[in-house]
Amino acid sequence: xxxxxxxxLRSGLLLGLIALLGTALLAGVNELTHERIAEQEKRRxxxxxxxxxxxxxxxxxLLEDVIEIxxxxxxxHPAPVTVYRAxxxxxxxxVLMAVTAxxxxxxxxxxxxxxxxxxSVLGVRVVAHRETPGLGDPIEVEKSDWILSFMNKSLLxxxxxxxxxxxxxxxxxxxxxxxxxxxxxxxxxxNALVYFDANRQxxxxxxxxxxxxxxx
Amino acid sequence: MAEQLKNILLDGAWxxxxxxxxxxxxxxxxxxxxxxxxxxxxxxxxxxxLMVSNLSVSALRGLLRPEIRIPAFVLIIAxxxxxxxxxxxxxxxxxxxxxxxxxxxxxxxxAIIGRAEAFASRHGPLPSLMDGFATGLGFxxxxxxxxxxxxxxxxxxxxxxxxxxxxxxxxxxxxxxIPEHPGFLLAMLPPGAFFGLALxxxxxxxLQADKAGKPAQAVSNLSAENLVGNSHET
Numbered sequence: 001x002x003x004x005x006x007x008x009l010r011s012g013l014l015l016g017l018i019a020l021l022g023t024a025l026l027a028g029v030n031e032l033t034h035e036r037i038a039e040q041e042k043r044r045x046x047x048x049x050x051x052x053x054x055x056x057x058x059x060x061x062l063l064e065d066v067i068e069i070x071x072x073x074x075x076x077h078p079a080p081v082t083v084y085r086a087x088x089x090x091x092x093x094x095v096l097m098a099v100t101a102x103x104x105x106x107x108x109x110x111x112x113x114x115x116x117x118x119x120s121v122l123g124v125r126v127v128a129h130r131e132t133p134g135l136g137d138p139i140e141v142e143k144s145d146w147i148l149s150f151m152n153k154s155l156l157x158x159x160x161x162x163x164x165x166x167x168x169x170x171x172x173x174x175x176x177x178x179x180x181x182x183x184x185x186x187x188x189x190x191n192a193l194v195y196f197d198a199n200r201q202x203x204x205x206x207x208x209x210x211x212x213x214x215x216x
Numbered sequence: 217m218a219e220q221l222k223n224i225l226l227d228g229a230w231x232x233x234x235x236x237x238x239x240x241x242x243x244x245x246x247x248x249x250x251x252x253x254x255x256x257x258x259x260x261x262x263x264x265x266l267m268v269s270n271l272s273v274s275a276l277r278g279l280l281r282p283e284i285r286i287p288a289f290v291l292i293i294a295x296x297x298x299x300x301x302x303x304x305x306x307x308x309x310x311x312x313x314x315x316x317x318x319x320x321x322x323x324x325x326x327a328i329i330g331r332a333e334a335f336a337s338r339h340g341p342l343p344s345l346m347d348g349f350a351t352g353l354g355f356x357x358x359x360x361x362x363x364x365x366x367x368x369x370x371x372x373x374x375x376x377x378x379x380x381x382x383x384x385x386x387x388x389x390x391x392x393x394i395p396e397h398p399g400f401l402l403a404m405l406p407p408g409a410f411f412g413l414a415l416x417x418x419x420x421x422x423l424q425a426d427k428a429g430k431p432a433q434a435v436s437n438l439s440a441e442n443l444v445g446n447s448h449e450t
Binding site: 007010011014015021022023025026036040044133135 | 276279280281283284287288291292294295298299302303305306307309399401404405
């Protein structure tokens with residue numbers, strides 16, 4: 001290296017060069033992987049949706065037929081709720097709503113709830129939560145069958161007061177040592193179902209927003 | 217040369233084991249080791265980072281003036297880790313989700329910048345690569361042992377979630393060692409990680425004392441200076 005160059009300048013240039021090389025490397029790898037990453041994210045969402053709604057029951061593109069609703073009063077949460085609409089030959093079949101239960105024991109619990117067009121629950125799954133391992137986490141389908149107890153329930157079965165955990169006089173079991181997590185889930189599913197029942201027509205009729213979402 | 221490489225390997229993997237002796241990088245070590253597979257995955261990612269960063273630092277060591285040394289290390293390490301993160305996101309998606317924030321946080325593992333500073337900036341590419349491999353191997357072994365210990369006591373299985381690393385056939389690898397295990401919450405929660413690490417350190421010290429025929433040296437005697445000053449030259 002030329003010794004007459006100012007050492008600070010030389011150091012600065014060298015550092016800049018390293019930064020440039022690093023950036024170029026990252027840009028290259030990003031270019032190589034971003035399609036596959038987007039695919040993986042899609043595959044994961046579809047997997048979650050299909051766990052509730054059998055593939056054979058619809059034939060539209062579930063991931064494209066999406067609207068987002070922001071309604072804090074109904075969902076008790078400010079975040080937009082993503083609604084996936086399933087149709088067969090353009091006839092409405094079911095919706096899957098990505099709702100958030102704000103009042104878990106350790107923060108929000110993100111859920112995916114599926115309701116068929118007649119208004120009964122197809123299924124519910126927990127997408128993300130931070131409940132205490134071993135106490136609150138039986139809300140996960142991998143840990144216990146509890147979440148399956150929502151299946152085939154509707155607003156008439158049980159009536160409104162039955163949509164609560166047993167300790168609160170409702171129909172749903174709580175867990176030993178954990179009432180808050182199941183209570184939060186029951187409430188969020190009930191809110192979503194009430195919203196679906198009241199807005200069934202518009203939920204299916206609104207044209208898809210197809211939002212650019214970069215994560216699940 | 218062969219002797220020197222062997223020494224580097226022994227130092228990194230056993231004598232100066234990052235997790236058990238030097239006690240660097242404890243945050244990921246304690247956080248992800250609730251199963252063997254999680255530990256193994258983070259261990260491998262860290263090992264790869266160490267090897268690439270050591271190699272790059274060693275190749276650039278003639279150019280790096282002391283005043284820009286640290287920022288240059290940080291740039292190199294951050295780039296390497298981000299590349300690994302992108303690749304995992306694309307090709308090991310489930311694992312990427314299981315390890316979450318701890319992949320980008322490999323950047324902050326002080327063992328990596330420690331090796332760049334203490335070793336790679338003073339040695340040629342081949343010994344530096346070896347040092348990265350050895351240090352990474354030592355860290356990885358610690359993660360795997362702690363993960364195995366916690367998974368076994370916590371849920372009675374080994375290799376649960378192997379399919380995240382190996383594809384579908386990994387499902388058959390999961391071993392249920394203790395059937396009908398009721399689940400031991402303490403082992404799965406963070407305190408269990410501390411207890412587990414303490415047991416591993418004690419076991420290592422006992423082994424060491426056995427070999428030397430004298431009481432184990434207290435871990436706290438080994439300070440960071442010791443790490444920087446340890447000479448691989450001799």
